[in-house]
Amino acid sequence: MQNYETRALEIHSDLMWREEEIRHALDLIERYEMNALILHEPDLLNRMTYPRRYFTPNSAWGAAPPRRGENLILNTTAYMRNVMAQCRRRGIDFFLNLKELAFPDEFMEIAPDVIVDGKVCPTHPAWAELIDARYTDLCEDYPDLAGVIVSVGSPEGRATLSSRKCGCERCAGTDAAEWYRWITEGLSRPLAKAGKRLVVREFSYLPADQDAVVAGLADLPADIEFAVKPYARDYYPTYPDNPALAALPERRRWLEYDVNGQYFGWGVFPCPVVDDLRHRLTRGLEVGATAVLLRTDWERINDLTALHNVNGLNLAAGALLARHPETSPVDALARALEQTNIVDPSVDPEVRLQVATTLLGLWPVVEKTLYIQGFVYNDSSRIPNGVDHAWWVFAENHNLDDWDPGAAARIDVSDPDVTAAMLTEKDRGRADLLRLVAEIRDWITLGVLRIPDVYRLGDVAGFMATYIEEFVASGKITILVRAAQRRDGGITGQERESLAAETTVLRDVMARTERQRTVGAHTHHVGQLLDTARMERMIADAEQVLAEEK
Template structure:
């Protein structure tokens, strides 16, 4: 962080408020252990704040505004008895003004709180009535408040706008660079153009929730530079901060730092300071740091071309003609989920017209799209195999440590596997959609679909064998991204619907 001149650290935990507060007087079961846990959290954050202060780094906390998880009910068992919105509002008012106030009072080094809006639940208080209490608590302690664009559904932007209307102008708003999660090639978040007068933060997912969890290469420097330029032109002086996700709270030991995709974070930091630096200059700086020695232009060009290919590869592999096929980078575990993803999310760009995939009552268009899919997957496979071969040539011609060689090899060896996995998934799902929509006019037989389903099951077996063989060399969560059980589940759902 210091090297890249970041000046802030965000500690994110969805149930953060539940963890910070002490148990209520009604909590008797396990009270002593809960108090120890509460004290340990505060001590950790106090030490972190002291360390960051000496390095000139500000600390922010991020979590859900109304955590209704098991921890809150463990510490506040009285919450389980609440059965109407008025009682719920009273509970949260007391929670913010007393319990949270008490915890934050012991954390003077915290600059502010970033809060996520929860989805509304029946018989529960809405954020419209409760957020003003949270704001008053934070301002009393001299801390800032940031409201975050968090929810994934289509109503999220409207709910965020409505929530901001009940909060004072000094409440910041944190907006995702891409509306429904950072997917490479997708359009900028239009919400950035709708909140004039608000101080804005823009959030980039550098970890890759939607593009491979740091386990797969995806080069974003050119895209990031373009997005930042657009944001600055739209927000102007209202843009206060740029944030980047480094990990995901649900997967431990999976940091972006020192991964092959750390180039994106490095570039984000450099562009934040020098927007007119070229993308290739930023790449050169990162590669020098990564290889720990001066790198000549010939070597830079070799690596740069390898990384450029990864961007095209990622935009083609877990998609069907710009329509999202993956579910948080994983294979959809059912045919229904695959169809839902394909219908809900589509990339709007020059490469793909915004159109329905396999439109009902138009078998000619459907057959044409299927042929385009075949070509797209052939291209993805070529890019995967070619990039792996390029990588092997590079590591034999460019000086680097054995540790770095192994890192690059492990990452690019995953690329063909991921490609084959999604090529099989795309073909089987598309064939099923064609048969469902067009019947015998699809040109696809049930026999061909059954054969493709069997190929999915065989691939699941091969993936299991590969991961068993590589277990000691690969991160533990590789088995989640390439989960063979999801392939089997998808195959079963396709077979059930034949």
């Protein structure tokens, strides 16, 4: 069976600035037979270049030097050249993952009219010149660079046409696809001239934005590559296959996958997603993808990485499936358990398969608890900040119905039968987790399973139970409070009893979490995943309904 030619490990957090972590990542790349390293930071070019077309070497010595400063640029240049040289010596390709538009603050002094009525104008002609200058310098200063992955459609860039913030006539009259084409052409010229690869990354919030990115690439040179997530919108494993995956079949295409779990527990809650990995990687091969990117962390949370935590199982299994996609999920996970020493390699292979089977049951629990009928209930693995925020998260901001028309009917709490199905999903997740925690405790007691306690939980299985309890209770509160708000007659007596019971459960979780906090043993990640302030808001929302329903 065909496999992925490029198999890349991506670091997306400040770990990229620690040499020992780079060496560790390169060791893992070799161990798992991968062949590329990617460092991902949206504004990374601001630290790596000081565009010579605009600034002389003495510009950084002025009375009011730019905030980056000469020494930062020099240090970053030396550091990145060293990283790239290490990659070259090991036969590993090195890529940067960036977002555009991005720019140094001092550029606004040189081209002040890029600001229109207080907003950055994304269609200003100055951007084409700046892009050419920065990427020309990048290629000259870093000869070991293999290529650049760039998102030109993300609202997370410093400026993008998709946000439609600038009200100038030029922006109003510019078609989105035309703008994407203009930016991509500007990126392509200096990179192609230097023999570097350009990979355009699709990261769109809405189908119309995605269509514009694809259309903007359609007529550009065929050597420009294309990268997409396996799911529509973002790293949501409950979402359908990304429709952009099959677009642009004439181009080399990349598939991105988050193995650490921004939306499934961060690796603090163990969650092998090997079934989904195999499905998405197989689908990528079916439509002609030849490169896979495995993201190991998230830039917004420090010291959180699959390079060290239990979700390193997803990295090992993903690398294996990228080479041998015919491998079954349980066999891939069993092999990963051995490679990571989470199960001792001396353990009987049949026992390792049994452990793998237990752990594969964790994703279905997460699907029933951190999600509601496939909608993204979790706020990057945290419970939402109250009921109103919850409904904004999963029914507006991350609305599955945008990508799966008709899905909204599954969360229509005005219908008692739909509400019952939503609540039953939570109860099943709770029951399944209790069974799996018992099995995991047994494997740990027997000395077979050795989950790395990177976040100083003490009792990993105990944390797992508390974390899911938090999501089940808050999820049912979210469902029932909104049902009370939307139905003319309020909720039924049985639903009111359920709301009261889950409020008591969440209050107990909050009290236990507060007691644990006084010990102060765990890392800050646990305080975010068990956020008592968010629990308190959920409880207050429930109590308000219970008081009104009396």
